[in-house]
Amino acid sequence: MSPRQGLVLSLPAVLFLALAFVYPFGYGLFLSVTPRTGGPLANYAAFFGDEFQRASIGNTFALALPAALLCVLLAVPLAYRMRHGLRGERVLTALLVVPVTLGPVFIADAMLFYFGPVGWFNRTLESLHLIDAPVRLLHTYGAVLLAIMLTAFPFAFLLMLGYVSGIDPALERAAHMLGAGRWQTFRRVLLPLMAPGIATAFALTFVLAFGVFPSAVLLGEPGGSTRVLSIAAFQAAYERFDFSAGSAIALVMGALQLALIGLVFALRARLYAGPARGGKG
Amino acid sequence: MSGTRPAGPLETALRVLFAVVLGVFFINLFAAMATVVVNSFAQTWFGGWWPSGFTTRWYGYADSQFAMVDVLRFTIVVTLAVAVLACLMGVPAAYVLARAQFRGKRVLLALYLLPMLMPPLTYGIPLASQLYRTQLAATLPGVILINLVPALPFVILVMTPFIEQLDPNVERAARTLGASPLQVFRRVLFPLLVPGILTAALLVVVRTMGMFELTFLVSGADTQTLVVALYTALFGAGIRPAQAVDALAVVYMLTTLTMLVVALRFVSPTQMVFRVRE
Numbered sequence: 001m002s003p004r005q006g007l008v009l010s011l012p013a014v015l016f017l018a019l020a021f022v023y024p025f026g027y028g029l030f031l032s033v034t035p036r037t038g039g040p041l042a043n044y045a046a047f048f049g050d051e052f053q054r055a056s057i058g059n060t061f062a063l064a065l066p067a068a069l070l071c072v073l074l075a076v077p078l079a080y081r082m083r084h085g086l087r088g089e090r091v092l093t094a095l096l097v098v099p100v101t102l103g104p105v106f107i108a109d110a111m112l113f114y115f116g117p118v119g120w121f122n123r124t125l126e127s128l129h130l131i132d133a134p135v136r137l138l139h140t141y142g143a144v145l146l147a148i149m150l151t152a153f154p155f156a157f158l159l160m161l162g163y164v165s166g167i168d169p170a171l172e173r174a175a176h177m178l179g180a181g182r183w184q185t186f187r188r189v190l191l192p193l194m195a196p197g198i199a200t201a202f203a204l205t206f207v208l209a210f211g212v213f214p215s216a217v218l219l220g221e222p223g224g225s226t227r228v229l230s231i232a233a234f235q236a237a238y239e240r241f242d243f244s245a246g247s248a249i250a251l252v253m254g255a256l257q258l259a260l261i262g263l264v265f266a267l268r269a270r271l272y273a274g275p276a277r278g279g280k281g
Numbered sequence: 282m283s284g285t286r287p288a289g290p291l292e293t294a295l296r297v298l299f300a301v302v303l304g305v306f307f308i309n310l311f312a313a314m315a316t317v318v319v320n321s322f323a324q325t326w327f328g329g330w331w332p333s334g335f336t337t338r339w340y341g342y343a344d345s346q347f348a349m350v351d352v353l354r355f356t357i358v359v360t361l362a363v364a365v366l367a368c369l370m371g372v373p374a375a376y377v378l379a380r381a382q383f384r385g386k387r388v389l390l391a392l393y394l395l396p397m398l399m400p401p402l403t404y405g406i407p408l409a410s411q412l413y414r415t416q417l418a419a420t421l422p423g424v425i426l427i428n429l430v431p432a433l434p435f436v437i438l439v440m441t442p443f444i445e446q447l448d449p450n451v452e453r454a455a456r457t458l459g460a461s462p463l464q465v466f467r468r469v470l471f472p473l474l475v476p477g478i479l480t481a482a483l484l485v486v487v488r489t490m491g492m493f494e495l496t497f498l499v500s501g502a503d504t505q506t507l508v509v510a511l512y513t514a515l516f517g518a519g520i521r522p523a524q525a526v527d528a529l530a531v532v533y534m535l536t537t538l539t540m541l542v543v544a545l546r547f548v549s550p551t552q553m554v555f556r557v558r559e
Binding site for chain 2: 003005009012013014016017018020022024027028031077081090092093094095096098100103104107110113114118119121123153159161181183186211217230237243246247253257261
């Protein structure tokens, strides 16, 4: 391929992304430092200076970190269990894609009735005498965490499965042959090979949870404990029609997300630096 | 391997954990989904295990209230347009990434990866404000454009490894035998690319159907996709009967799951989630 051909073939994609991603991104930066009133940093000062606004940072992390951790902690042993395949694996994985595909808006709708005071969930627990009165599940922090988990857990699980099934089974056999027990094999052979996958799964699950918006509004307390960054950004732009402040909050959100992903991958590099490549992904 | 040793306590514990976690997960997930379907056919359902009677009228009602058929048509047009345009721009770009080594490749890769790493709102809000300024917001082109931003990088990331595993000697042989670049593309390369393109396009369709945030930023009354219409209906809960909202949800679910079933004929479920190349 000549350089010219390469350029011509890449041009449409590059031009489009320059126009619809890089330019808006730069424009957002520009918007954020040209507030309606005050100096260039007035938007950021207003956001970080206001306790209610600033709380959205903590609220977002309080949802995204436990969600990503729980998902990965559950996904790793389950994926390990499935490493040599399983009967009905195809059906199981296909079913797992369903919530990921339907997405948070549909999940929120489904949860609204099901976990409500007269929904099947409370009703079942009551008839089993596990509870005396319906438990208040909706419009709480827990409901949003649950909603995130319903889409993020299958996502993390499928991601881990992709990594684990790519590890050469011969390595495990070799470890057994050399006298390692199951736990030792897992701890010393498989876990180090899975480490890059675990870091990636954690980072991507975190990204999924960090952007939470529909479920935080519909199932949580959008004025309180689940007022996350995306709600703060959206309200500024679309309820106060202040695109400048909205862009500033969205950029804070982007910076925090990139910082955490950077941290995860920096840790990953320290966690495992051996030569044996395991994952096929 | 696993059969060569008796199952130890670790293996048993894992088996139990596996069954319990997946059991609890699926029972609740599918029960919640079933609630939506049952309620969409319910005359009234104020408590009790089951509605008082069944009717299909909420579907007609949802159509009159939410313009369901129009929304469905709009959704299909948007997702198909996004898939076609993303492939038209993304496949050539992926071909370059897969086959050429050049200076600045890392910069190009960063440009392609960044839209997938940033929260959609970071570029979505300023892009929406530009679209409002240019009167493109709340139009079909505007909705397609904003959805293309994450879709195009996705196609590039799916297609690059696919093209890498095609043998470049086949193209070289065709050239040696006197085929023009256009002929090589039409007669050799394109037929080889079709399965990959089909996969990428289907995945984009499925993802665009569920893409809420970006579409929501630029959609207007006549330019909603199903997922946005569903959110709007849920947000105004209490205005209309819950059964009508659930009827809309069922239509969304059936549309999305149909596309998913088609997609799963071509890709494995593990490929559905984003696979990152190391």
